[in-house]
Amino acid sequence: MKFRTILTIIGVVIGTSSIIVMVSIGNGAQKSITDELSGIGSVTTLQVYQDLSSMGMTSMGSGKTEDKPILNDDAIKDMKKIDGVVAVTPVVNLSGGEIEVDREQYGVSLMGVDYGVLEDMRYETTSGKKPGANDENSVILGKDILTSLTYTGASTQLTESEVKPEDLIGQNISMTIKRTNANGEEEIKTQKLKVTGVLESTGGNEDYSVIANYNLVTELNEWQTGKKANVKKQGYTQALVTVEDSTVVNAVTTEVEAMEFTVFSMQQILDSMGSVFQMLQILLGGIGGVALLVACIGIVNTMTMSIYERTKEIGIMKVIGASISDIRNMFIAESTMIGLIGGLVGIVISLVLSVLINLIAGFFIGGEGGVTISFITPGLVIFALVFSALVGLLSGVRPAIKAANLSSLDAIRSE
Amino acid sequence: MVETREQKERGSIKIFIQVRDLHKDFKLGKEDINILKGINLDIEQGEMVALLGPSGSGKSTFLNVLGGLVPPTSGDIMIRDYHISEMLENELCLFRREHLGFIFQSYNLISTMTAMENVALALTFAGVKKEIRKKRAIEALEVVGLVDRMGHKPSELSGGQQQRVSIARALVNHPEIILADEPTGNLDSKTSADIMEMIYRLNREENQTFVIVTHDPDTTKYCTKVIHMQDGLIESEVNQ
Ligand SMILES: Nc1ncnc2c1ncn2[C@@H]1O[C@H](COP(=O)(O)OP(=O)(O)OP(=O)(O)O)[C@@H](O)[C@H]1O
Ligand SMILES: [Mg+2]
Numbered sequence: 001m002k003f004r005t006i007l008t009i010i011g012v013v014i015g016t017s018s019i020i021v022m023v024s025i026g027n028g029a030q031k032s033i034t035d036e037l038s039g040i041g042s043v044t045t046l047q048v049y050q051d052l053s054s055m056g057m058t059s060m061g062s063g064k065t066e067d068k069p070i071l072n073d074d075a076i077k078d079m080k081k082i083d084g085v086v087a088v089t090p091v092v093n094l095s096g097g098e099i100e101v102d103r104e105q106y107g108v109s110l111m112g113v114d115y116g117v118l119e120d121m122r123y124e125t126t127s128g129k130k131p132g133a134n135d136e137n138s139v140i141l142g143k144d145i146l147t148s149l150t151y152t153g154a155s156t157q158l159t160e161s162e163v164k165p166e167d168l169i170g171q172n173i174s175m176t177i178k179r180t181n182a183n184g185e186e187e188i189k190t191q192k193l194k195v196t197g198v199l200e201s202t203g204g205n206e207d208y209s210v211i212a213n214y215n216l217v218t219e220l221n222e223w224q225t226g227k228k229a230n231v232k233k234q235g236y237t238q239a240l241v242t243v244e245d246s247t248v249v250n251a252v253t254t255e256v257e258a259m260e261f262t263v264f265s266m267q268q269i270l271d272s273m274g275s276v277f278q279m280l281q282i283l284l285g286g287i288g289g290v291a292l293l294v295a296c297i298g299i300v301n302t303m304t305m306s307i308y309e310r311t312k313e314i315g316i317m318k319v320i321g322a323s324i325s326d327i328r329n330m331f332i333a334e335s336t337m338i339g340l341i342g343g344l345v346g347i348v349i350s351l352v353l354s355v356l357i358n359l360i361a362g363f364f365i366g367g368e369g370g371v372t373i374s375f376i377t378p379g380l381v382i383f384a385l386v387f388s389a390l391v392g393l394l395s396g397v398r399p400a401i402k403a404a405n406l407s408s409l410d411a412i413r414s415e
Numbered sequence: 416m417v418e419t420r421e422q423k424e425r426g427s428i429k430i431f432i433q434v435r436d437l438h439k440d441f442k443l444g445k446e447d448i449n450i451l452k453g454i455n456l457d458i459e460q461g462e463m464v465a466l467l468g469p470s471g472s473g474k475s476t477f478l479n480v481l482g483g484l485v486p487p488t489s490g491d492i493m494i495r496d497y498h499i500s501e502m503l504e505n506e507l508c509l510f511r512r513e514h515l516g517f518i519f520q521s522y523n524l525i526s527t528m529t530a531m532e533n534v535a536l537a538l539t540f541a542g543v544k545k546e547i548r549k550k551r552a553i554e555a556l557e558v559v560g561l562v563d564r565m566g567h568k569p570s571e572l573s574g575g576q577q578q579r580v581s582i583a584r585a586l587v588n589h590p591e592i593i594l595a596d597e598p599t600g601n602l603d604s605k606t607s608a609d610i611m612e613m614i615y616r617l618n619r620e621e622n623q624t625f626v627i628v629t630h631d632p633d634t635t636k637y638c639t640k641v642i643h644m645q646d647g648l649i650e651s652e653v654n655q
Contacts, residue, residue, distance in 0.1 A: 318509070326540050
């Protein structure tokens, strides 16, 4: 192979690998952020809140709340009827609980959900099992529940207890809550909780909470505040809607929003980020594209040189019977090969680069399980290969036509 | 051979190549210079024609027009039943591939290819399969006595050997006509005689028609027809 051809191929290699690496970095950024966000609460879980403005209106005491819907059991029933919805549960929270494990005190908050639909929700246990529908006092522990933040002077330290939440499975733990009664005296209530499992990390509040039965949490809340909960009138502050799969998230979101509730889902964030990443990829791909354009000019130049050099050869071929298309195809095949070989080598190089980038980034950023800065999809590989071959082919067309149209006699006479 | 032109045209003897009032002008600046000024010629199948004449008389130009490498300005060329003078470039390519072989003074071999590859190249464009190409190329090299050199590049061969490779290349398609422009022009008299003997043998054995441009009166002894050109016209035509 001619040195000149090798240089041209190197041009294509640089062009192709810069496109791949650039786009792979866009891909990687998207992937790592998407993975991160998908971790925070399942993508298939929607958080529904009472419309914030309606809450404002009730607190203003106008007394007229009928025109704004209330997030009560009727609303939950209605949401259950929406296509694609698997489970709906109200959420009640209780904070300020304390448990004692291994003579250490840990503050906990309870998250009460409807145990009747717990089986259908995307809460998975890493060990143990979920409580049944009627297990009033059974709970699942968040995985970080025994991790406490201790403040020592200026620095914050994360201390993990010797005891793992898993060790508590099957045991009864007692939780205490306090209240101040009408006489200003402090009262303490102790509640036994039976641990049945540990929750898989969701990346959200659940990790630091105890998932408990809705009825139990309501009961404890009523004891703490001394007031009966009036769900019918005031509604729940929050409900969780679990949907079949990510494809129906947007449709369900629209329907719940039509009921005038505020919906928050990971999908909304992912969607808006998707377009940002698309822009990023186009931008990065464009930078690579410029490199490939330069390579393209290189191919045209090489082919033109090659035709000058081989004019006599072309003339000979025409004299001994090569047709116009024979000559044209010969040169187009050659330039396509330059593109294809450049593309293949470029793919290999970018795969190596991608691994290196991730290794180096992992070294600096740290974090277990490696870091994804650059992510090459099979689609990107195929695109790069087809694109580089196409660039080679198109760059070859003009020189090839020029070669094919040379006069055979003039060509044969040239030296 | 004393048939008149009229008798030939009536078909008692088959006219293979027929040239009528052939003109070729070249533009030189604004001026047209007439190189071929009305050539008439008939050649029968299997003839061996020598084309002589002073330098610049238009011999090469005539041969190139005959082979369809240069279009004529006016006039008619018929080879077999093909109207060469009216064919498009692509049709001419196909025609050359099937019916014509060329031999040049300067061999015109492709320097990066071996003798065998040079010979086989002519078959590539005819769409012959690779194994068959090789077999036929070796056969053609056998005819010119160069099988033992088939792996050599042109630069590794003598002038005579290179010319024999180019003859093998012209033969490999088994064309009916071979046009040769001073095939022995670069060779010494001994080698020239060898080459001419070989051409003569092919002419006899395969009944191929040869038109050979030459400066060497010695080569005319192999020919059935000797044509003298002068200033773009045929000055004399002798059948022997
Ligand atoms: N492409 C061309 N453009 C202009 N003039 C040409 C061209 N080709 C040939 N000629 C002119 O035509 C004339 C005849 O050239 P040609 O090559 O046919 O001569 P020849 O008889 O073969 O001579 P020689 O014996 O030296 O090879 C010459 O005067 C030459 O300058
Ligand atoms: Mg000449």
